[in-house]
Amino acid sequence: MIRIVTGARLAGLRQEATQSRARAVEVQERADAAYAVHQCEIRVLREQAASAENDAAVVREEAVALEKALAAVRSELAERGERLETVERELSTVRRTGAFVYLLLHHGEPHSIHLTEDDAHAYAATRGAPRTGWVRETGRPPGAVPTWRCVPFTADADTFGFRSVLARLAGGFGGGS
Numbered sequence: 382m383i384r385i386v387t388g389a390r391l392a393g394l395r396q397e398a399t400q401s402r403a404r405a406v407e408v409q410e411r412a413d414a415a416y417a418v419h420q421c422e423i424r425v426l427r428e429q430a431a432s433a434e435n436d437a438a439v440v441r442e443e444a445v446a447l448e449k450a451l452a453a454v455r456s457e458l459a460e461r462g463e464r465l466e467t468v469e470r471e472l473s474t475v476r477r478t479g480a481f482v483y484l485l486l487h488h489g490e491p492h493s494i495h496l497t498e499d500d501a502h503a504y505a506a507t508r509g510a511p512r513t514g515w516v517r518e519t520g521r522p523p524g525a526v527p528t529w530r531c532v533p534f535t536a537d538a539d540t541f542g543f544r545s546v547l548a549r550l551a552g553g554f555g556g557g558s
């Protein structure tokens with residue numbers, strides 16, 4: 382079949398073709414813009430994923446370090462608990478027998494309790510104190526606080542506690558000092 386096309390019809394088809402091309406160019410431009418935005422979003426998401434992976438690695442390292450620190454603290458607490466149990470047993474023995482115990486002071490603060498004066502001196506030596514040359518309370522100048530000091534104590538049934546033997550020697554054991 383042959384179709385005859387008039388000039389007006391041909392002009393109309395040309396105009397429709399021009400409009401269709403313009404619409405195709407516009408749609409292509411919008412598609413290109415959407416693709417560019419999509420590519421930009423992908424790049425941002427990849428950067429965020431890489432940053433999150435780096436952050437996760439840092440957090441894992443910190444968690445490992447904290448777990449090690451926690452294990453060290455737990456170990457130290459266990460050691461201190463054992464030491465406390467030993468001291469409690471020793472104090473219980475001293476309370477029952479009425480014997481002396483020796484309080485080891487470091488810079489005037491209580492540090493540890495020992496059954497014998499030699500044990501206290503030996504323990505202080507492991508912490509850097511001299512093994513010999515310890516001075517009795519009466520042999521030091523007033524107001525001077527030595528680095529290490531060993532003070533004898535005895536059980537005091539009246540107070541359910543302990544009293545310094547030195548306080549008793551100074552006359553204050555039974556009086557109220």
